[in-house]
Structure formats: C-alpha cells, structure tokens
Amino acid sequence: MNSDDTPVLSLDTLAALQSFLAEKQELDDRFEKLKENAEEVFKNNRKIDMSDFQEDWQLSQFWYDDATAEFIARRALEHTNKDDRIAFISSPTAYVAFRNMAPERTNAYVFEYDQRFDLFKDQFVLYDFNKPLDFARAAEMKGKFKFIVADPPFLNEHCLSQTMETVRWLMSDDAKIMIDTGAVMETLAKDLIGARITGFHPAHRGGLSNEFRCYSTFEDKSLQWL
Template sequence: MSDSDDDPPQLSAAAMAALQEFYTEQADEDRKLKEAQTGKLEDFTPQENWQLSQFWYDEATATRLADEALRVVGSTGRIACVSSPTLYRKLRDVKPDNCTVKCLEFDDRFQVYGEDFQFYDYREPLKLPADWKNSFDIVVVDPPFLNEECLCKTAITVRFLAKDKIILCTGAVMEEVVKKLLNLKVCVFQPRHSNALQNEFRCFTNYDSELLDKS
C-alpha cells in the first residue's frame, strides 16, 4: 500500500465545481425561504424538486391559466390550485383582494403562504377540510405523476372541491383516462414549463373557454 492510499479521496475539478454550485443554490434557496417567512413573499421562488415530480410553469402558461381562472370566478370567487403552486403564486400576485385562492400542495416549503396553504397528499384524496366540499368556483389541478393511480385519486379530490368548473393540466398520454374519470375535453392551449420537458402536456376543461381554446 502506497502513502497515497492513506490520503482522503480527492474530487475532480468538475465534480468540485458541481458540488459548489449545488451548495450555492441551496444557500440561496434557504435565504429566500427565510425572507419569505419574515414577510418578503414576493421573493419566494423555490427550486423545483424533481424527486417530488415538480416542474414549474413558464410565465406565459401561469399567466394564461391565472387569467382564465379569474375570468371564471370574478372578483369574489374561490379558486383551488391542486398540485399547482406556480399558478398559485401568479394568482397571488394578480388576484383582487376579495378573491380567495388556496394552494393544496405536498411540498411543505409552501407553508410560508400561511392560511392559503393546505397540505395535500394525493394518496389521501379526501384528507381536506370538510367545509371545502363543493366550495370552489373553479379547481385547477396538475397531478404530480403521469399514471392512472395518481389521476384516479386526484380526481376524487377534484370532485370533492369543485362546484362545477375544472381545469386539468397533465401529459397528453393521459387524455383517455382524463375523459373517463372526469369527462373533460382537450383544449387548444398547451401548458409549457420553465425547464423544457420531453413529455407533451395538454390542458383539459369541462366547459367552453375562449381563452384556452386558442394557442
């Protein structure tokens, strides 16, 4: 055994740079989270957690969906954003004061939004406040996983929350399951994400929407 075998392992320059970048991003996110907790919510922009299947909408998509939701509910309606925190953040910025928007999300980083946040696990689809039953004028939902089990359980949540209108964004491969479970139709508008994804995503509704029926 040579003397060098007793030395601690050394990372390559590329690995060190990648590790440093990771630490820098984590430190920046920790700083933003602390600022959000002290009231600077406009600066709270968490990194996507791919282990939670998180993919944030791009600005154009968040804006289009927010405009449509507000068009439906007006200035005093109720909107539920299920597994769609980037839409919640956009709505928070643009909604009228008397419009209620709730963020139903598994990621507890979004607790910084206080009473607007509701912990949500699609595996327990009805673990929600009892008085939320059929209380939302529109439910906008983006199931975290592209599989039938996730969509089935999320559909239970949607039917519990919605008075009537639903917008659902998910992979195009789920179209037949979406129609079967919730009787939604595909729209012309296609959601896009800030980090380009290989999967084609589509938007579905149970009502006619001029804003979503154009590209």
C-alpha cells in the same frame, strides 16, 4: 483514483458541485427571507416570485414558465367572481400567479404537499393525493368551488384518479375544471371528469421530457378544445 484507491473528484466536477451547493444555499436563503417577511409582503400586496421556491424533484416539482402560469391564472380570474372559491391543486405556480394578479381574492386556495407553502396561511391546504379526501376543512369545502386547477404531480393513472376524486369532492355543480398533465392521460381525464384536450400547451421553466397537455371541461376565446 489516488494511491489508496479512494475516489477523487476532478477539478471540473468539484467546481460544478460547489456551484450547485452555492446556488442551493442562495435559494434557501431567499426563501427564508421571504418567510420571515411574509406578513409585510402580504400586507402590502407585494408580488411573489416562484424563483424563491426551489423545485424539489423528489416531489416531482416542475414549475411552469411565467406565460403558462399567467395563462392559467387568467382563466381562473375571468371565470369567477370575487366571492367564488378557486382551488389550485398541486399547482403552486399558477396559484402564485393568480395571487400576484388579484391579491384581494382571498377565496383562492393552494392544495399542496410541500409545507413551504404554508406561508400563505389560511389559503394553504396541506394535501396528499394518496389521501384525496383527508385534508383540513374537507367537509366544509365540499361542493363549494367554482373553478379548479389540478396538476397531478406524478404521471400515472393512480395519481390522476386520486386527484380527480378530490376535484369531484370540491367542485360545485357549475364548476369549471382545468387539468395539466401528460398527453398519455387524455382518455383517463375524459373518463374521470369529462375534461377534453385543448390547444393550449403548458410549458415549464426547465422543460419536460414528457409531452404535457391541458384538458378542460369548458372553452373560452383563449382556450379551445381540439
């Protein structure tokens, strides 16, 4: 406190704040540059780095690490053909990894509340889990997706239940489903969609305090049920 009892930041706190603001500005500038050059990036199939997108904790955004994103994207790639539709629901990290692997696969869609991802144009679907069937082209998309990845943004029964309503709407009869969410959601994931816990442990760049697990309706040589 100074003599007027006005709070004053210490030099260390001020330096940390300035560093945080500078880093935020750098990330904002990188994203704006990506957005400005989006047409060129997509035309030339240049890879996109998720570090260009700053996590928004108010939206409960926690990006996967590279190994996790690539593992999930690889499952989608290996279990679909080029004309099959794939949905990445609230899972932009895995979507970007998939796009980097197979930029020619234009039937992969990212369902997201965060409108920064509208730079993916026709592959972006504005999505709010609170309105699970209220999104553009919903009627046309019903029952058309062969592979669906879902990562409900909030760890509670309501969020998972609403997201699974979207999944059930989109999935074809032979669809394969992956869900990444907390370990406490195991019973609900099985009850809602028949997904079983697997031995794969999704990891995040900044880590998470909650135990995070992967559930699926299928197995393969790399993804096994417990």
